[in-house]
Amino acid sequence: MRQVIIAGNWKMYKTAGEARRLVEDLKPLVGATQVEIVVCPPFTALAAAVNAASGTNISVGAQDLFWEDEGPYTGEVSGPMLKDLGCRFCIIGHSERRQYFGETDASVRKKVQAAFRSDLIPIVCVGETLAEREDGKTLEVCRRQVEEGLGGLTPEKIARLVVAYEPVWAIGTGKTATPQDAQEVIGFIRELLGKMYGKDPAQRCRIQYGGSVKPENIASFMEQPDIDGALVGGASLDPISFAAIVNTAAEAKGKQRAHSLI
Numbered sequence: 001m002r003q004v005i006i007a008g009n010w011k012m013y014k015t016a017g018e019a020r021r022l023v024e025d026l027k028p029l030v031g032a033t034q035v036e037i038v039v040c041p042p043f044t045a046l047a048a049a050v051n052a053a054s055g056t057n058i059s060v061g062a063q064d065l066f067w068e069d070e071g072p073y074t075g076e077v078s079g080p081m082l083k084d085l086g087c088r089f090c091i092i093g094h095s096e097r098r099q100y101f102g103e104t105d106a107s108v109r110k111k112v113q114a115a116f117r118s119d120l121i122p123i124v125c126v127g128e129t130l131a132e133r134e135d136g137k138t139l140e141v142c143r144r145q146v147e148e149g150l151g152g153l154t155p156e157k158i159a160r161l162v163v164a165y166e167p168v169w170a171i172g173t174g175k176t177a178t179p180q181d182a183q184e185v186i187g188f189i190r191e192l193l194g195k196m197y198g199k200d201p202a203q204r205c206r207i208q209y210g211g212s213v214k215p216e217n218i219a220s221f222m223e224q225p226d227i228d229g230a231l232v233g234g235a236s237l238d239p240i241s242f243a244a245i246v247n248t249a250a251e252a253k254g255k256q257r258a259h260s261l262i
């Protein structure tokens with residue numbers, strides 16, 4: 001059974017001091033949960049977050065990495081550096097990086113391999129823009145992003161990996177995909193991974209939904225059979241709402257599983 005995973009993508013928010021306080025505030029609110037919890041602060045706040053989260057059930061992830069392990073690449077940060085800092089996860093190919101920083105499926109593919117080389121678990125983002133959705137191209141776009149971004153791996157790596165389906169038009173807009181639409185795309189991604197790497201690793205791979213997730217709507221996503229958690233932006237910046245998402249997700253998944261056993 002796949003463990004639920006809720007990750008907070010803090011984007012370009014929070015100084016080191018603010019990150020430490022956010023993690024400190026979060027700790028007592030999520031102490032007893034079975035959910036895997038990840039916070040992804042900016043590079044400059046990673047050490048503070050790792051420090052504050054030490055000895056707890058909260059893991060820390062970066063928001064990006066470079067595909068080389070070291071070298072003359074001014075401004076870049078590598079997998080070994082993130083691992084050394086205490087990171088366990090790394091977001092790769094977020095739509096904001098694709099949109100503003102020229103990331104492509106080819107760079108995503110190299111970064112995924114770099115993350116695995118450093119024993120970091122990639123959280124790989126895929127998703128269509130509004131124009132692509134309106135053109136009926138959602139599945140085609142997600143297929144390309146998965147085939148090209150996640151090609152050349154092994155079944156064992158697919159089983160460890162996390163995919164986040166984030167429709168671009170739902171990010172920071174207050175609009176969400178319907179849970180049924182999200183399930184349709186996420187089910188499609190799982191099936192595609194099954195064709196690429198075999199059914200068992202595809203069943204073990206965790207796939208999140210992302211895009212305007214809030215405490216009020218998380219349950220409806222978690223009730224879907226293929227949705228294993230969420231990648232949360234805005235609502236992860238507030239410890240109370242992030243904790244409410246974590247705790248509601250656990251409860252909703254428990255109910256969905258109990259129901260599927262009847």
Ligand SMILES: O=C(CO)COP(=O)(O)O
Pocket residue numbers: 009094166170171172173174210211212213231232233234235
């Ligand atoms: O981009 C996101 C997470 O990576 C989603 O952001 P919001 O939750 O703010 O819509």
